[in-house]
Amino acid sequence: MLKEILDKAVYEVAGLEAGTRFADAVNFFIYDSIKIFLLLFFMILLIGFLRTYISGGRIKAALSGRRAGVGNLFAAMFGAVTPFCSCSSIPVFIGFLKTGVPRGVAFSFLITSPLINEYLVVLMAGTFGLKITLLYILSGISIGVFAGMLLGRMDIERYLVKSDAWGRDTLEETAYKTLRHRFNFGCLEAANITKRIWVWILFGVGIGALIHGYVPQEAIEKMIGAGGILTVPIAVLVGIPIYTNCAAVVPVAVVLFQKGVPLGTALAFMMASSALSLPEAVILRGVMKLELILIFFTIVGVSIIAIGYLFNALQVLI
Numbered sequence: 027m028l029k030e031i032l033d034k035a036v037y038e039v040a041g042l043e044a045g046t047r048f049a050d051a052v053n054f055f056i057y058d059s060i061k062i063f064l065l066l067f068f069m070i071l072l073i074g075f076l077r078t079y080i081s082g083g084r085i086k087a088a089l090s091g092r093r094a095g096v097g098n099l100f101a102a103m104f105g106a107v108t109p110f111c112s113c114s115s116i117p118v119f120i121g122f123l124k125t126g127v128p129r130g131v132a133f134s135f136l137i138t139s140p141l142i143n144e145y146l147v148v149l150m151a152g153t154f155g156l157k158i159t160l161l162y163i164l165s166g167i168s169i170g171v172f173a174g175m176l177l178g179r180m181d182i183e184r185y186l187v188k189s190d191a192w193g194r195d196t197l198e199e200t201a202y203k204t205l206r207h208r209f210n211f212g213c214l215e216a217a218n219i220t221k222r223i224w225v226w227i228l229f230g231v232g233i234g235a236l237i238h239g240y241v242p243q244e245a246i247e248k249m250i251g252a253g254g255i256l257t258v259p260i261a262v263l264v265g266i267p268i269y270t271n272c273a274a275v276v277p278v279a280v281v282l283f284q285k286g287v288p289l290g291t292a293l294a295f296m297m298a299s300s301a302l303s304l305p306e307a308v309i310l311r312g313v314m315k316l317e318l319i320l321i322f323f324t325i326v327g328v329s330i331i332a333i334g335y336l337f338n339a340l341q342v343l344i
Contacts, residue, residue: 051239058231058277063224065148067216074212077107078202095175098134101127102170105138106163115139116309123186123313130178137326138170141301145219149276154283161337162293169297169329176325185318234277237285258334261291262327265298275299290337297330 035056042049101122108115115136122132142163150159202208265275279296283289307319314322 047239051235054239055231055235058234059228061152062149062227062231062277063220065152066145066227067220069148070144070219071209071212071216074215075208078208078211095171097128097131098171098174098178099167101131101134101174102138102167105135105170106142106167108135108139108143116306116313120313128178129182129186130174130176132174133177133322134170134174137173137301138166141166141169141297146276146300153276153280158289165293165333165337166297169326169333173322173325173329177322180321182314182318182321185315185321187313187315230275230277234281237278237281257288257291258294258338259331261295261334262298262331265295266302266323266327267304288338289341290334290339293337294330294334297333298327301330302326 042052105115108118118139119132119136122135123129147159147163150162154162202211275296279292282295283292302323307323310319310322
């Protein structure tokens with residue numbers, strides 16, 4: 027319905043010639059922008075409403091005193107439902123450190139929170155499809171659990187910077203007495219998140235539209251062919267310096283995939299640019315020493331590369 031309306035608006039009302047690069051890029055940009063904003067707002071509203079039933083104290087209790095791996099899994103799953111980017115997840119990570127949550131468990135949250143969240147799932151489901159989205163979620167949680175457990179087994183205490191300036195615990199208890207309060211929280215969270223990332227969405231869709239309209243498939247295939255077996259690590263290395271919201275990079279990854287880039291390579295680029303960034307490293311410098319930041323980035327980066335190769339190998343089955 028929406029697609030038909032926009033096709034008419036672009037090609038008939040605006041008078042752009044169907045089939046031209048500019049018209050196709052404009053149509054792609056308008057359609058994907060509207061679709062993403064609608065899905066984003068209403069899904070975050072729903073998930074925000076549901077999250078009001080989970081207290082911060084219950085989360086802390088669930089993350090501590092568990093068998094090896096169980097706390098990491100809970101932390102990774104909690105990270106998957108928090109709408110944070112790689113930088114905005116750091117205050118909660120610091121809150122975990124302050125309240126005595128095991129270090130490796132806290133890292134599981136820090137890793138998974140930007141990798142998976144409600145709006146990324148919505149964007150991926152609407153573009154890559156449900157099967158790939160579910161596999162991505164499973165992969166992201168697996169990276170969080172594995173990397174968190176590995177970091178937890180290492181002697182990282184000496185690399186942490188102890189400071190009262192870490193900030194306050196961001197998991198404060200909040201009482202929601204009525205359904206209206208819970209609904210209002212969902213609306214407020216949806217509005218705040220949309221307000222915070224709308225520029226990233228338009229930026230990402232804009233890049234996707236330019237690639238969709240102007241980059242020939244042959245050029246993409248040539249670029250990927252030049253990378254050979256190193257395509258996935260190259261995608262990760264390129265993604266790390268780019269500080270962007272996953273809402274901005276999903277449209278880019280989708281178009282690259284549509285242009286012939288292997289699925290695992292596109293997802294590895296998306297994971298790296300979402301979960302790891304230079305601004306994140308700068309902020310973490312106030313919490314940990316440079317050695318631990320390098321260890322953290324290396325473990326997560328290698329894990330993403332492994333997932334990328336796995337997706338490439340299984341692409342024909344997916």
